[in-house]
Amino acid sequence: MNQGKLTFKGGVHVPEYKELAESKSIEVAESPQFAYIPLHQHIGAPCDPVVNVGDRVTIGQKIGESGAFVSGTVHASIAGTVKEIKMMYTPTGGKAKCIVIENDGTDEMHESIKGKSLDDLSPQEIIGLVKESGITGMGGASFPAHVKFSIPEDKKIDTIILNGAECEPYLTGDHRLMLEEPEAIVFGLKAIKKALGVEKAYIGIENNKMDAVEAVQKAISPEDGIEVAVLQTKYPQGAEKSIIYAITGRSVGTGALPLEVGVVVSNVATSKAIADAIQHGKPVYERVVTVTGRGIVEPKNLMVRIGTPFSELIRQSGGFKGKPGKVISGGPMMGIAQFTLDVPVIKGSGGILVLPEEEVKEEPVLPCIKCGKCLDVCPSRLQPLFISAYALKNDVEKADSYSAMACVECGACSFICPAKRPLSESIRNIKKEIIAKRKKS
Amino acid sequence: MDGKVMDPANNDTVVLDDMLIVSLSPHIKSDESVKRTMLDVIIALVPAMIGSVYFFGFDAIRLLLVTVIAALIFEFGIQKLFKKPVRIMDLSAVVTGILLALNLPAGTPWWVAVFGAAFAIIIVKEFFGGIGQNFMNPALGARAALVASWPGIMTAYTNPDGISAATPLGILKAGEGSLPAIQRMVFGDIGGVIGETSAILLLIGGLYLIIRNVIDWKIPVIYIATTAVVLTLLGVESSNLMFHILGGGLILGAFFMATDYASSPVTPKGRIIFAVGCGLLTALIRVKGGLPEGVSYAILIMNVATPLIEKLTRPKVFGEVK
Numbered sequence A: 001m002n003q004g005k006l007t008f009k010g011g012v013h014v015p016e017y018k019e020l021a022e023s024k025s026i027e028v029a030e031s032p033q034f035a036y037i038p039l040h041q042h043i044g045a046p047c048d049p050v051v052n053v054g055d056r057v058t059i060g061q062k063i064g065e066s067g068a069f070v071s072g073t074v075h076a077s078i079a080g081t082v083k084e085i086k087m088m089y090t091p092t093g094g095k096a097k098c099i100v101i102e103n104d105g106t107d108e109m110h111e112s113i114k115g116k117s118l119d120d121l122s123p124q125e126i127i128g129l130v131k132e133s134g135i136t137g138m139g140g141a142s143f144p145a146h147v148k149f150s151i152p153e154d155k156k157i158d159t160i161i162l163n164g165a166e167c168e169p170y171l172t173g174d175h176r177l178m179l180e181e182p183e184a185i186v187f188g189l190k191a192i193k194k195a196l197g198v199e200k201a202y203i204g205i206e207n208n209k210m211d212a213v214e215a216v217q218k219a220i221s222p223e224d225g226i227e228v229a230v231l232q233t234k235y236p237q238g239a240e241k242s243i244i245y246a247i248t249g250r251s252v253g254t255g256a257l258p259l260e261v262g263v264v265v266s267n268v269a270t271s272k273a274i275a276d277a278i279q280h281g282k283p284v285y286e287r288v289v290t291v292t293g294r295g296i297v298e299p300k301n302l303m304v305r306i307g308t309p310f311s312e313l314i315r316q317s318g319g320f321k322g323k324p325g326k327v328i329s330g331g332p333m334m335g336i337a338q339f340t341l342d343v344p345v346i347k348g349s350g351g352i353l354v355l356p357e358e359e360v361k362e363e364p365v366l367p368c369i370k371c372g373k374c375l376d377v378c379p380s381r382l383q384p385l386f387i388s389a390y391a392l393k394n395d396v397e398k399a400d401s402y403s404a405m406a407c408v409e410c411g412a413c414s415f416i417c418p419a420k421r422p423l424s425e426s427i428r429n430i431k432k433e434i435i436a437k438r439k440k441s
Numbered sequence B: 001m002d003g004k005v006m007d008p009a010n011n012d013t014v015v016l017d018d019m020l021i022v023s024l025s026p027h028i029k030s031d032e033s034v035k036r037t038m039l040d041v042i043i044a045l046v047p048a049m050i051g052s053v054y055f056f057g058f059d060a061i062r063l064l065l066v067t068v069i070a071a072l073i074f075e076f077g078i079q080k081l082f083k084k085p086v087r088i089m090d091l092s093a094v095v096t097g098i099l100l101a102l103n104l105p106a107g108t109p110w111w112v113a114v115f116g117a118a119f120a121i122i123i124v125k126e127f128f129g130g131i132g133q134n135f136m137n138p139a140l141g142a143r144a145a146l147v148a149s150w151p152g153i154m155t156a157y158t159n160p161d162g163i164s165a166a167t168p169l170g171i172l173k174a175g176e177g178s179l180p181a182i183q184r185m186v187f188g189d190i191g192g193v194i195g196e197t198s199a200i201l202l203l204i205g206g207l208y209l210i211i212r213n214v215i216d217w218k219i220p221v222i223y224i225a226t227t228a229v230v231l232t233l234l235g236v237e238s239s240n241l242m243f244h245i246l247g248g249g250l251i252l253g254a255f256f257m258a259t260d261y262a263s264s265p266v267t268p269k270g271r272i273i274f275a276v277g278c279g280l281l282t283a284l285i286r287v288k289g290g291l292p293e294g295v296s297y298a299i300l301i302m303n304v305a306t307p308l309i310e311k312l313t314r315p316k317v318f319g320e321v322k
Helices: A121-130 A146-151 A173-180 A184-194 A208-220 A240-248 A270-279 A310-316 A374-378 A384-392 A395-400 A412-416 A424-441 B036-055 B058-081 B092-102 B111-128 B138-149 B169-175 B184-187 B199-211 B220-231 B239-247 B250-257 B268-288 B293-310
Strands: A026-028 A034-038 A062-065 A080-089 A093-103 A157-166 A202-208 A226-231 A263-267 A286-292 A302-304 A324-329 A336-338 A351-356 B004-007 B012-015
Touching: A034 A080, A062 A093, A093 B012, A121 A146, A121 A184, A121 A270, A146 A184, A146 A263, A157 A173, A157 A184, A157 A270, A157 B036, A173 A184, A173 A208, A173 A270, A173 A286, A184 A202, A184 A208, A184 A226, A184 A263, A184 A270, A202 A208, A202 A240, A202 A384, A208 A226, A226 A240, A240 A263, A263 A270, A270 A286, A270 A351, A286 A310, A302 A310, A302 B058, A310 A324, A310 A351, A374 A384, A374 A412, A384 A424, A395 A424, A412 A424, A424 B058, A424 B184, B036 B058, B036 B199, B036 B250, B058 B092, B058 B111, B092 B111, B092 B138, B092 B250, B111 B138, B138 B250, B138 B293, B169 B239, B184 B199, B199 B250, B220 B239, B220 B250, B220 B268, B239 B250, B250 B293
Parallel strands: A026 A302, A157 A202, A157 A263, A202 A226, A286 A351
Antiparallel strands: A034 A093, A080 A093, A286 A302, A324 A336, A324 A351, B004 B012
């Protein structure tokens, strides 16, 4: 086994703040009185409801699906009555149609929920089950897993990487999952290997989680064709392109998919969801959410039903400590600041981070001093200072010519900038302009 | 779902919707700051400043105080005049003031120093947009202006004992006079501008900047190495090479002037080209030019070439195939 030297070029050491929650075992959260389940939690087409107001639903019952290939089926996370179907805000910042279910307290499971044997499933059946179970990338991107696993005929995949880097500060859900459910994670990976007919697989874990490395290592049998790749702890080690380079030395170009270099990357939580779908017949109706930050009385890793409101989880974690400044869905580097707690947990919600008011400093933006630190940390080897300067002048063409589209929006440049310039933020905005302009022409 | 959450402190609910701060990620920032960076440069210059006071006494204190105070006053004044935010607290003017003082001979009159500070801050820095926008190193730009305006004063080097004396490189250029011992050059007991004489004190500061990740080690190392190589190629005897490296402000220039952020390239390859260019020009000026000294003009010329170098050395984007 390698010694944790695997890494990519660039990147930055960020404070980890993992100690708040990393030693807390996953706790099952109370099932909510009301679940608000968005029909659009994923990349792709939104689902249409397949239940009506007034229907009784049970846990794991399909309540929304789409005819489109790129979409993710949604399931009821509690048993009860469909009260309403309405537009609501989701943690991604936009609005989506949500199915509101009132809990009847029975926790009755749907009759379809039955385990299968992996040996009985053909590769096509595995991918079909992944689709039926509504499995989308649980690392945050929420890309439908069955789409990722449907490899075009002309492409050859030879390596699968499970991403257990969890390089976002504060978040510990994947870490806990690797400690507590390593067998399930490895089982899920074996299923992916079978579905794609691939021999070689890696589980990439940063070397700040050596206990997880050990746990996962124990769960692997020598004949599995799975290797634990210990990665250097550096942000953004878990970015798809970074982890592929760190483990295989292959570079995925701008706009290209990992499959172009023969690799498929999945998150460890996604792998666990695949194991649940096969072994227990469980679709994605719950996930691990790290509720953490110094603005929370008792940070926790909770197994949460999809659709549980943020406010409910904050209450179950002892409430706010002091005055909250920011409530973030996800981690501090790429997460989305929320303006309300009336948003539900979705499949991509890895964490709820509460920064107390005193940690949210509004620092003045100073002129760029051209120190070049943003170049040093950029995993895409861009020149954030120049792209940002053009972005702030709304010079779409120039920003594009400096390869703005290669930005992975990791935020490392904004983090390191001594002048506190909104580098990543402005580049993200100009990328939208570039896409809009390309569409027009 | 009515925006309320339990406040454990008073066992009551509070409405939060108007309290939460919303902004784009990232939500945490590093401790790096412009002021801290400038402070690091000042800290790195402390050994050289102490050395200058030790060797040149009150003259050094006088020049350091005059240039720093003048630089701060000019920066404050011009920012007020231009109705720009006053940013003297970022300490960049202090850095410019110190570097300017260290580039003056001990006997420089106060009004020449003040003129230099004005030129550095007003003309080179603020006229071009202030911090980060100066197209050449402000202190070096000012030194060049002073040498052009008062060549006599600016080359009236004195030994630390106050007796006027040629610099080691001046002696080499003229081909007459006796060179000081190498040990004296290492410690700084030689003629020259007040900050360039002690190689060891400058190196301590330079090392600090490298360790603190304030400067890229490649610029000074490649600069000095290139100078040595080109000097050798141009026929400088190896016995005289150490005088060239330790004297004439090469170490001061390589570590503290050529590494100026705004006027040197940000691209990794660009920094190498820049450093090689500085070394090449320094050696050429010293051997083939009319001046004994080449560091100032070498850096200034490369400063002007910086935008071009940056354009030509754009880093290859990750995953991009040529």
